[in-house]
Amino acid sequence: MTVSIKEIARICGVSIGTVDRALNNRPGINPKTKEKILQVAKEKNYRPDYRAQSLVKGKTKTIGVVLFDLQNRSFALLMNAIESELRKSGYSLHLALTDKDKEKEIESINYLIDRKVDGIILFSVNQGNGFNKFLQSFDVPIVTIFNHVSDQWHHIGVKEREAMLDAVKHTIKKGYKRFVFICPPLSLLGKVNIYTQHERLKGFIDGLSEYNLLDNHLIIEEKDYLEKVAEFKFLRNEKTAILCTCDFHALEVMKFLKEHQVNIPAEVGIMGFDNIDVLKYVEPQLTTVEYPIEEIGISAVQSLVNKLENGIFPSVPLLNYRIIPGESI
Template sequence: MTVTIYDVAREAGVSMATVSRVVNNNPNVKPATRKKVYEAIERLGYRPNAVARGLASKKTTTVGVVIPDISNAIFAEVARGIEDIANMYHYNIILCNADKRKDKEIRVINTLLEKQVDGLLFMGGAVTDEHMQAFKTANVPIVLCATTDENGDIPSVDINHEEAAYDAVRKLIELGHTRIAMISGTLQDPANGYSRFQGYKRALEEAGIPYDESLVRIGNYRYESGADAMKYFIELSERPTAVFSATDEMAIGAIHSIQDNGLKVPEDISVISVDNSRMASMVRPQLTAVAQPMYDIGAVSMRLLTKLMKKESVEQSKVVLPHEIIVRQSVGGLSK
């Protein structure tokens, strides 16, 4: 049978109010009494009923997190940052995988709100009208993590994706490359897709390099799509001397495709990406990448959410974190 607070009170020889104060860390309990209650709890195996406590306080100390792809190491790093700060502020996490599907994202958001979470962190692609409608029905704070909404109405934490892509392509241009291809994410994705594509185009334009539609392929962020795109580039009558990939995983697919076709990185084709996941230093040659501070994005998002949940003052609700290029062995100067 379930052990109740009444059982603990009887075992310890105290009132139920005293047990409640001990369980809720109320300081107004004598050390000897507190010790006696803890001993009774341990003997009986009592666990406080979180649902009942939540109903009484109208707080569940639980945060819902919507993650696009739980198998992606990048999002795992964000989740780690979220979890560490959540633990620090005594919140529990419900992590839900949405498979980068809008219909599932909406369903998961509504499910988490039905679970009476105290706040919601949303990691995903485009924030559509359907997402906004779901957010508007929520009576809890929401923070966008590693993405933003078009109008900036919802608090968010991210990097400047266009600037990150611009810096990556500028690096290749500075090394003498002019025939630069891009493996992009879907252009419906405002961050990993459209913004990074815009950064690529802007870098070319500023350097006076004509945009060539044949040098852009749309991938799905997966290794295989990067490999397929690279195979297409290699088969062009004039192949590119450098490739910018919107993500590490597609970049690694591109590197392996180059090598499978008897070419070398960076001697024949340089490769650079955005992300700087752990995989970037595992591939050979190691991948040069623009580093997103993924752990920090998660941690800052969770800290912002705790402030909103506690109704504390927030100086900045739209946070843009810095990025940097981590130079490794996958890029080189163009041979004369």
């Protein structure tokens, strides 16, 4: 059993308030007294009673995170960054996974609120006025990441539209004449929040429009996207670029084309989006768009902690990206 603050005060011959100042690094205490208190606390294996502190302060020092799943390697990196940054700031983590289900997301948020989290980091599949009113019913600061919900919420995101626009320009400059855009989540447009994917679609259209190439493209939004790729007529005299909104889809397409003896990149170029770490094992090396996934997690935590401890959200502009040239384009 660990020693209490009251017991440390008795051993050191000081008041409980003096012990509290020493343990929490507050001013108004003699340095030698502070040193003595900290030494006793260490020897007696003192550990703070967070449950008691939460009752007194009305804070639990916990943050809730609502995420789709951890199957995407990028999400795993995101969660590592969030957990590490929370720990540095003295907070712990409650994670809720929704499997991209709107009702599960509502249940997850209620679950976190019931457990008195101090704030929530939300990667949402919900949207609209009803959802906004639902979030507003809680007196808890919320930071949205990736999928924008509304301007009412502090948001951390990436220049998605610009990133895909530059991806299209990159393929055009490499001599590709026809373009395929693969994004299965687009089949859910209007049903769930797919803000990031929709922004990437806009960037794809922007790029083709800028070069007057809108007549030479195909958008594939079906889950069985490989079947649609198989139906597409690749022309040897008109190189085709396939742009995917995540590296996983790009790798699946690459595998499929290899199996059908399609030359990459001479006949068909492939471009991904994420720059997941397993790409270093892939041949030909995948050309992709990299965005700062860990920085998104860190910025979300820092913004939320600043709001909790200083009362304001800092201004955070949309984060940047970069094209990672490979051998597939």
